[in-house]
Amino acid sequence: xxxxxxxxxxxxxxxxxxxxxxxxxxxxxxxxxxxxxxxxxxxxxxxxxxxxxxxxxxxxxxxxxxxxxxxxxxxxxxxxxxxxxxxxxxxxxxxxxxxxxxxxxxxxxxxxxxxxxxxxxxxxxxxxxxxxx
Amino acid sequence: xxxxxxxxxxxxxxxxxxxxxxxxxxxxxxxxxxxxxxxxxxxxxxxxxxxxxxxxxxxxxxxxxxxxxxxxxxxxxxxxxxxxxxxxxxxxxxxxxxxxxxxxxxxxxxxxxxxxxxxxxxxxxxxxxxxxxxxxxxxxxxxxxxxxxxxxxxxxxxxxxxxxxxxxxxxxxxxxxxxxxxxxxxxxxxxxxxxxxxxxxxxxxxxxxxxxxxxxxxxxxxxxxxxxxxxxxxxxxxxxxxxxxxxxxxxxxxxxxxxxxxxxxxxxxxxxxxxxxxxxxxxxxxxxxxxxxxxxxxxxx
Numbered sequence: 001x002x003x004x005x006x007x008x009x010x011x012x013x014x015x016x017x018x019x020x021x022x023x024x025x026x027x028x029x030x031x032x033x034x035x036x037x038x039x040x041x042x043x044x045x046x047x048x049x050x051x052x053x054x055x056x057x058x059x060x061x062x063x064x065x066x067x068x069x070x071x072x073x074x075x076x077x078x079x080x081x082x083x084x085x086x087x088x089x090x091x092x093x094x095x096x097x098x099x100x101x102x103x104x105x106x107x108x109x110x111x112x113x114x115x116x117x118x119x120x121x122x123x124x125x126x127x128x129x130x131x132x133x
Numbered sequence: 134x135x136x137x138x139x140x141x142x143x144x145x146x147x148x149x150x151x152x153x154x155x156x157x158x159x160x161x162x163x164x165x166x167x168x169x170x171x172x173x174x175x176x177x178x179x180x181x182x183x184x185x186x187x188x189x190x191x192x193x194x195x196x197x198x199x200x201x202x203x204x205x206x207x208x209x210x211x212x213x214x215x216x217x218x219x220x221x222x223x224x225x226x227x228x229x230x231x232x233x234x235x236x237x238x239x240x241x242x243x244x245x246x247x248x249x250x251x252x253x254x255x256x257x258x259x260x261x262x263x264x265x266x267x268x269x270x271x272x273x274x275x276x277x278x279x280x281x282x283x284x285x286x287x288x289x290x291x292x293x294x295x296x297x298x299x300x301x302x303x304x305x306x307x308x309x310x311x312x313x314x315x316x317x318x319x320x321x322x323x324x325x326x327x328x329x330x331x332x333x334x335x336x337x338x339x340x341x342x343x344x345x346x347x348x349x350x351x352x353x354x355x356x357x358x359x360x361x362x363x364x365x366x367x368x369x370x371x372x373x374x375x376x377x378x379x380x381x382x383x384x385x386x387x388x389x390x391x392x393x394x395x396x397x398x399x400x401x402x403x404x405x406x407x408x409x410x411x412x413x414x415x416x417x418x419x420x421x422x423x424x425x426x427x428x429x430x431x432x433x434x
Contacts (some may be wrong), residue, residue, distance in 0.1 A: 007329035010413035040312045047304045049166055050312045051329050
């Protein structure tokens, strides 16, 4: 499992960590029942504030993706169905799209804005705005 | 809640005609990593010297562990680990001599921890300090600052001019300090990426004034970057509430603003403009926006 965060982007670090962990779980890099690194290990590995890790773990717990067992650590819930095949397929689509965008000399920030904008546009056309509601 | 580890109220300091600190008020919560940012000459080191009790408050009040650091230096400094940008180390001593010498000042010195860190930092105990590289000097300074497991680790531009490996050692020390029994870290840096990685609270000094202070998540949540495209070219900048900085010309303007998320409609309808891009402003954008021109203080606490 390789987790990377980028402090320079506008996205809060705890959200980046959540997204990365979800991806790792969905692609099967971390399986149900497996233990996540401790808060301290994760903070030292990524060189981020331990409270950021705590916040990410709590949010994942609220979403029912991981379980925090006091004193024992964080475990991926058995109920999480890995969407590995689907996600791997999707990852290939994203990779080729990124390659094309990169060949147009766009910066990381510009690509992120385009993607966010596209997602935002789709969201606002739907009656229910899931993420920011 | 715990009372703050550092509490500063209305601190002002002048050097001749120059006001180095202007009515600075801030609180550093226990167990936090508090990052202080500001360009060179903004007053960061002056503020830190007041926390250490090296300078007396001209007006206003400074309390560390609820004590006056000028009146009670022994109690305050005994609980602080301090590392400056250029650690003042005795060149003629050997590494082990320096550590033994420093140990004498701290009853709570942890010799096992020192040995652990010394090995981790690969410092030769018999090397003369004179022959150490800049990075090795920084590591030795960091080691001496941490050896008594201080309640407050105070770092003044700790990674300035150091290579990435030593910078990572410093950040690891910061993280270890707070995961360890909830001790507190206060550090100044002009490397925003570092501040953004490890801090949970930030303060921004600009020409001696505190322009921003609060929890990092709040600061980031409150500042947005909005790019507007107007129907007709404008000769003057558009007015958007909470604006910190506006750049642009003609039909296209970008605003960095500090307010609760303004609705797309409110701006677009009012201004005959369309929002072409909107997102969270990065700390770098926020920093540049505030450092661009003097602005009144904003508190998010």
